[in-house]
Amino acid sequence: MRNLVIRMICICLLISIFLPLNVSYASPSVYFDESAYQKRKTAYIEQGVWDESNDALVLQAYAGEELNQKSLQDFLNVLRNGGQKNSDFTLTKLIRVLMFRPEIKDELVEALEGYHFWFREGGTGDHVFSSENHMLMYTSSQYLLQEKYGLYEDERTYKRLKKYLEVKNQYGFYEFYSPNYYPYTLSALLNLVDFTEDEEIRQLASGAAQRLLQDVLFVTNDEGAFFAASGRTNDGYRSNGLNANINRIIYLVTGIGNDKARTPSPIGVMLATSDLEISDDVFRYFGKPINMTYSNGHSLGEAMNTIYKDFPRAERVPFYWTQGAYFHPDVAADTAWFASRYKLQGYESLKAFDRFLGLSESAAPAAAKAGAVFSRSSVLSQxxxxxxxxxxxxxxxxxxxxxxxxxxxxxxxxxxxxxxxxxxxxxxxxxxxxxxxxxxxxxxxxxxxxxxxxxxxxxxxxxxxxxxxxxxxxxxxxxxxxxxxxxxxxxxxxxxxxxxxxxxxxxxxxxxxxxxxxxxxxxxxxxxxxxxxxxxxxxxxxxxxxxADWEWHGSFWKGTLKYVYDSDVKFDGTDISLTW
Incomplete structure (x- = not known):
């Protein structure tokens, strides 16, 4: 019976490849079908290459078609004059266009005049380098420009990139199950997989990309909807799991998705033009019943005492921030030092912690401890x-x-x-x-x-x-x-x-x-x-x-008596007791 079910799933998947585009869903595959994946990528490129969106520029570059000059200039303008906020989203796409079409190099270099890829003491502006997705987009772009053209050389770039990739391979992603940011992290990983000349970096980037794809499919249901308890998301993604950027990943890898999932998007055009090899392990939890508890990540203490211990202070602090540790009492002194050195008062990515900005290195830990209900819970760990x-x-x-x-x-x-x-x-x-x-x-x-x-x-x-x-x-x-x-x-x-x-x-x-x-x-x-x-x-x-009520628990005589908020729920063989 089980073999029959598997055969039926496979047949449905093969049939779905040839269905008209107005069919919304296909049956989920419990393994990776390379042939079907390549056909979906080809169809995605052919259908989107002349789409009116600027993202289609990547497809044009890959297919050897004439580049839409308006789209190219729109992208370059985002980088000019030092770069707009979140310009790394655009930079990552332009790096892919450049690698396919080297003739845009001079225009890109001209647009990047005055651009910086990391914190600088003279003022960082609106660039957000310190969240997980942004760090990788900036650092991978700078690294590939260094490696390919000898531009924007900085010896810190390779070390930062290698450490970043090693941590993702070992521990997974701090921005866990993020429908917002996973696609952009994957975009930068794909650039490394496809274009780096360093085999170790390529293997590390491939491993991180495989892990991210497994995460995506883990919280994707049989309808192709992505809904997750997440480290970073917002109401729009909580209410709609079908029509986002991340659904292009789901469609291309599995074949499940509605018509919108087949249109160009920032991650769709990157994945469709990538040679990333997808392993069967990506599908380990997809299309199968799951009932499990599990853990991911590592503690802040491990980050400080082991993982980033040997990095210079100016490099360690942004890594703490990628973990969400901005003004946790254990890193508050480092943050105060870093914010002072790089003049980060008013810095956009620290806006939620403006009450702590401007504190001295000696005063910051005590203030962070006093405000622990605000300062600790931004940390994305364990x-x-x-x-x-x-x-x-x-x-x-x-x-x-x-x-x-x-x-x-x-x-x-x-x-x-x-x-x-x-x-x-x-x-x-x-x-x-x-x-x-x-x-x-x-x-x-x-x-x-x-x-x-x-x-x-x-x-x-x-x-x-x-x-x-x-x-x-x-x-x-x-x-x-x-x-x-x-x-x-x-x-x-x-x-x-x-x-x-x-x-x-x-x-x-x-x-x-x-x-x-x-x-x-x-x-x-x-x-x-x-x-x-x-x-x-x-x-x-x-x-x-x-x-659910307040109750006395423990023993007065043993000194364990506590007044606690206790909730007890029983249903269908499940018995849950939760005490605050």
């Missing part, structure tokens, strides 16, 4: 996850991750029935793309059930008006949905989700609860597991045992 995936249904969450502290671009949990996603968020983020949650929850997920506690530190409530507010984001467009008591239920095809909210108006588009301590419960399921949608609803309503 994350523990739980993943439940069954076809299109997924539940993915971060376990016990900086609970009660300020959240930045992290997304602590998300559930999906296929293409619809559900999550909670605290506060309104102040309208900032950097600070996404006023405070983070404590989560414990077992099987298809997650218990989500909110209990902000007092400093959070003092700093953020309405700091206790937690809102449930519930999508429009479920096939069926119903509210019963404090439960909301949604159905999409054969996928189900149920959420128990502690307070608030369950009929509102956004259910908001303002209690100081809150417990939310999320359960996902399928028709195969629970029968009809009504049967799923009835099972949840009749079988869930729920209790």
């Amino acid at each position: 994350a523990n996850f739980a993943m439940y995936k069954d076809g299109g249904v997924m539940l993915h969450s971060l376990q016990d991750y900086w609970p009660g502290r300020q959240g930045y671009q992290q997304n602590p949990w998300i559930a999906t029935t296929g293409t619809k996603s559900v999550w909670t968020k605290s506060g309104d983020g102040g309208g900032s793309s950097v600070m996404q949650n006023d405070h983070l929850p404590k989560i414990k997920q077992m099987n298809n059930v997650a218990v989500i506690q909110y209990n902000p530190y007092p400093e959070i409530e003092a700093y953020h008006a309405g700091g206790s507010n937690v809102s449930l984001y519930w999508p429009n467009g479920f096939d069926e949905e119903i509210r019963n008591g404090n439960w909301k239920f949604g159905k999409e095809d054969d996928g189900y989700v149920a959420v128990r909210y502690p307070c608030g108006n369950g009929d509102a588009e956004k259910v908001t609860c303002d209690w100081n301590e809150q417990t939310w419960v999320t359960i996902v399921g399928t028709k195969e597991k629970y029968g009809s949608f009504n049967q799923f609803k009835q099972k949840v309503l009749s079988e869930v045992q729920y209790d």
